[in-house]
Every structure is written in structure tokens, then in C-alpha cells.
Amino acid sequence: MGDFHAALITSAQLIVNFDPALAEIVLLSLKISLTAVSLAALIGFPIGAAFALYRFPGRGLAVVLINAFMGLPPVVVGLVVYLLLSRSGPLGPLGLLFTPTAMIIAQCILITPIIAALTRQTIADLHEEYDEYLRAIGAGRFRKMRTLLWEGRFSLITVVLAGFGRASAEVGAVLIVGGNINHVTRVMTTTIALETSKGNLALALALGLILIALSVSINAAAMGIRNVAHRYYG
Amino acid sequence: MAKARNLTVAEHTEAKARHASAVLPLVVSNLNYQASGHRLIERVSFALQSDSCTIILGPNGAGKSLLLRLCHGLIKPSQGSITWGGQSPARAHQWVAMVFQKPVLLRRSAAANIEYALAVKGIRRNSRKQQVEKALTRAGLGHLAIRRARVLSGGEQKRLAIARAQAMQPQVLLLDEPTSNLDPIATYTIESLIQQICNSGTRIIMTTHDLNQAQRLGDDVLFLHKGRLLEHTPADEFFARPRSQQAAAFTEGKLVY
Numbered sequence: 001m002g003d004f005h006a007a008l009i010t011s012a013q014l015i016v017n018f019d020p021a022l023a024e025i026v027l028l029s030l031k032i033s034l035t036a037v038s039l040a041a042l043i044g045f046p047i048g049a050a051f052a053l054y055r056f057p058g059r060g061l062a063v064v065l066i067n068a069f070m071g072l073p074p075v076v077v078g079l080v081v082y083l084l085l086s087r088s089g090p091l092g093p094l095g096l097l098f099t100p101t102a103m104i105i106a107q108c109i110l111i112t113p114i115i116a117a118l119t120r121q122t123i124a125d126l127h128e129e130y131d132e133y134l135r136a137i138g139a140g141r142f143r144k145m146r147t148l149l150w151e152g153r154f155s156l157i158t159v160v161l162a163g164f165g166r167a168s169a170e171v172g173a174v175l176i177v178g179g180n181i182n183h184v185t186r187v188m189t190t191t192i193a194l195e196t197s198k199g200n201l202a203l204a205l206a207l208g209l210i211l212i213a214l215s216v217s218i219n220a221a222a223m224g225i226r227n228v229a230h231r232y233y234g
Numbered sequence: 235m236a237k238a239r240n241l242t243v244a245e246h247t248e249a250k251a252r253h254a255s256a257v258l259p260l261v262v263s264n265l266n267y268q269a270s271g272h273r274l275i276e277r278v279s280f281a282l283q284s285d286s287c288t289i290i291l292g293p294n295g296a297g298k299s300l301l302l303r304l305c306h307g308l309i310k311p312s313q314g315s316i317t318w319g320g321q322s323p324a325r326a327h328q329w330v331a332m333v334f335q336k337p338v339l340l341r342r343s344a345a346a347n348i349e350y351a352l353a354v355k356g357i358r359r360n361s362r363k364q365q366v367e368k369a370l371t372r373a374g375l376g377h378l379a380i381r382r383a384r385v386l387s388g389g390e391q392k393r394l395a396i397a398r399a400q401a402m403q404p405q406v407l408l409l410d411e412p413t414s415n416l417d418p419i420a421t422y423t424i425e426s427l428i429q430q431i432c433n434s435g436t437r438i439i440m441t442t443h444d445l446n447q448a449q450r451l452g453d454d455v456l457f458l459h460k461g462r463l464l465e466h467t468p469a470d471e472f473f474a475r476p477r478s479q480q481a482a483a484f485t486e487g488k489l490v491y
Contacts, residue, residue: 129338130340132303132308132334135308138327138328138355139354147340229341232382232385
């Protein structure tokens with residue numbers, strides 16, 4: 001109990017004093033996760049919207065798969081990305097293994113299905129509401145997709161936040177493809193795992209507190225956006 | 235009717251006049267619509283010419299809204315044909331607008347809702363603002379231009395939906411129960427707006443089950459019962475001497491089975 005108390009005090013000091021090592025890890029984590037979530041949104045929004053709006057052979061199977069991929073095991077994704085990027089793998093010549101780019105790729109693969117599946121559901125609900133009106137005024141398919149994505153903007157922000165939450169809390173995949181190299185690929189989650197195994201609880205706890213604060217902030221932001229949207233846009 | 239480029243308001247008005255005769259008459263021949271084994275529209279045939287307000291009247295479940303959707307090409311008939319001036323509903327789309335029973339409003343301001351419809355229509359950005367202002371003023375919604383559309387009252391939402399449809403300068407306006415669930419004052423306001431649109435030369439085809447409204451607004455009446463067209467007569471004649479037993483019962487306020 002005494003150890004935990006001491007670690008808690010030290011971790012609080014690290015946060016308050018804005019410890020450079022801690023800041024570096026937090027900033028790298030944010031950079032990687034924000035980039036991954038931006039890329040995943042760019043890919044996931046149109047895929048989700050297309051699945052909601054277009055009918056094509058195999059659509060049902062594609063929807064089942066994308067829903068199933070929401071629960072992709074991170075270590076498996078990490079392993080697959082590792083094999084692809086390793087020196088003997090097909091993308092080996094790019095030299096991306098054990099770089100932040102590899103971690104972005106892994107996180108992006110993990111959260112794209114989440115963003116696409118939740119976007120599909122959001123757009124499908126909106127499509128039910130607006131389909132007849134949009135057809136009645138002669139809106140084409142592409143305009144329809146753009147319009148529904150805009151109409152669902154507040155729900156889609158929540159979707160992005162959910163993706164960001166998953167990315168920032170992920171440890172297995174980034175540990176495999178990033179290698180947890182100090183000053184290069186060391187992020188919050190991998191540091192917590194490493195420092196805990198070393199017995200350095202203060203840094204692990206400080207990062208844990210920051211992660212929890214981040215998670216609470218994300219949820220608060222999602223709730224705030226929903227409330228604002230409901231109040232102002234009906 | 236394909237849009238090659240964006241149009242100014244003047245170009246659009248001119249094009250509207252050019253196509254005026256092309257859109258009417260609306261000819262519906264031997265129309266049938268079936269869903270899940272049930273015949274919802276059965277052997278309906280009629281023709282509507284220009285310059286009047288037609289009321290599609292009938293009890294709930296008669297197929298009024300369905301008929302309007304079929305005419306606008308939103309649903310494909312099981313059998314039969316619908317033509318607007320000899321063209322399919324899809325080709326006449328640009329000159330026919332529809333307002334749904336429950337106003338479908340986008341999550342943006344009242345003005346932006348109208349502007350969106352004009353953008354889809356292909357009206358140039360610099361012409362849209364003026365059109366939007368005009369449409370809102372005509373509907374008595376000028377003071378609500380920046381208000382979010384979905385937080386307006388029920389009556390205001392219906393007026394906005396009509397104003398948005400009218401801003402597209404259609405030759406024919408299809409209105410599905412435009413005053414359902416409204417109080418008498420809101421109903422009066424909407425009826426005045428419909429009358430004003432009709433007087434401006436836009437052909438109105440609307441559904442209602444309100445007999446008094448049908449009498450106030452209608453020039454001719456299509457009486458539907460269980461998916462079948464029982465009468466198509468001038469409104470005065472319909473109310474004075476209904477031909478079918480069901481129409482007679484309906485006009486007397488009796489339950490129609």
C-alpha cells in the first residue's frame with residue numbers, strides 16, 4: 001500500500017512538472033493515434049456510406065465481415081502487419097518495421113472496420129429518413145452520400161472518437177510492429193507494460209492516469225457533441 | 235431534362251415555361267400496385283389536365299399517399315403506366331415537386347434547407363440567396379430564416395417544406411396531407427399558401443381525408459376506396475351528387491367499410 005501511495009505521488013509530480021520523458025511519450029502516442037484515426041476516417045466513411053446506400057452482390061457478406069472485423073484481435077493484426085513489413089515480407093523493402101508509420105498502419109487496420117461499421121449504421125438510419133426526399137428532388141447517388149455524411153456529422157464525430165479511444169488504448173499490435181524503442185516508437189500503452197514489468201510504477205501510473213483522463217475527455221466530448229446537436233439541430 | 239450546367243433563376247423560369255405543356259397531362263392507365271400479396275392500388279386510371287387543384291380524397295388506408303408516390307416515380311407500379319406529358323415520371327422529375335405528409339427537413343437552418351434543394355436543382359450559387367429569401371417571405375417564414383429547421387413548430391415545418399418545394403418552381407406540386415395534425419389556424423395558413431401557389435399557375439395535386447378542406451380547395455376530386463378509384467368528378471358535383479355508395483357515405487361523415 002505504501003509503495004502504491006509513493007508511486008501515486010511520484011506519478012502526480014511527473015504530470016504536474018510536465019516531465020520531458022513523459023511528455024515525449026504522450027505526444028508520440030497522440031501523433032500516432034490521431035494520424036491513424038484520420039486515415040481510418042478517410043477510408044471508413046466512404047466505405048460505410050457505400051455499404052449503407054448501394055446494393056451489390058455480396059453486400060450482406062461484406063457487412064457481416066466488416067461488423068466482425070470490429071473485434072479484430074490486436075495481436076493478430078500486429079502479427080500480420082509485422083509479416084508484411086518484415087525484411088522478407090512483401091513490403092519489407094519499404095523499411096517501415098519498428099517505425100511510427102508501422103504503428104499507424106496497424107492502428108489504422110484495427111479501427112477502420114469500427115469506423116466503417118458504425119458509419120454504415122448511422123448512414124443507413126439517415127437513409128431511411130431521407131431517401132424518398134432526396135430521390136424526389138432528384139439528388140444523384142454521390143450527392144446523396146455527401147448529404148447523408150453531412151447530416152450525420154455529429155454522430156460521425158462520436159464514431160471517430162470511439163475509433164480514437166480504441167487506437168490510443170491499444171497495446172498488442174503497436175508493441176509487435178513498433179518494437180517499443182525508446183525515443184522512437186515508445187507510446188503510452190507499451191511504456192506502461194514495460195515499466196510495470198521493470199517495477200517502475202511511478203511512470204506507468206502517470207501514463208495510466210493520463211490514458212484514463214484521455215478516455216474520460218473523449219467520452220465527455222462525445223456526450224457534449226450529442227447534446228449540442230440535439231439542442232441546436234433537432 | 236439532364237442538367238448540363240447550373241442555371242440562373244431567369245433561365246430556370248424560362249425553361250419552366252418552355253416545358254409547361256410538356257409535363258401535363260398526367261395520364262395514369264390501369265395502375266396496379268401489389269405488396270406482400272396485397273393489392274394496394276387496383277386498376278386505377280385517370281387523366282389530369284392543367285390549371286386546377288385536384289384533391290385525392292378517401293378514408294385512411296385508401297391508397298392516397300401511395301398513389302401520389304407512384305405518380306412521382308418514387309415507387310414502381312406492379313402493372314400499368316404513368317406518364318407526365320407522355321414522359322415517364324423519372325423524366326418529368328425536374329418539373330414535379332412533392333411535399334411529404336411528415337416534413338423531411340435537413341439538419342440545418344430553414345434557409346439552408348431551401349438553398350440545398352435549389353443547389354440540387356442546379357441553380358447557380360449567386361442566384362440562390364434571392365430565391366431563398368423570396369420563398370421564405372412568400373411562406374411567411376422570413377423571420378425564421380436562420381432558425382434550425384427541425385426545431386420549428388409543426389405548422390412552420392410544413393410551411394417550410396411547401397416553400398422549399400415551391401422554390402424549385404415546379405409545374406406540378408404534389409402535396410401529401412399538407413395539414414395533417416395541425417390546429418385550425420395553422421391549417422388556414424397552409425391552405426392560404428396552397429391557394430396562393432395554385433393562383434400563381436402551379437398545378438396542385440393533393441391528398442386529404444378532410445372533407446371541408448377538399449371543398450375549400452378542390453376543383454376536382456379523385457375518390458379512392460381500398461385502392462380503387464371510385465370517382466373522378468368536379469368537386470361541386472362530387473359533394474352535391476356523389477355517384478358511388480362509398481363516396482356518399484364518406485361525404486355524409488359515415489363510416490366507410
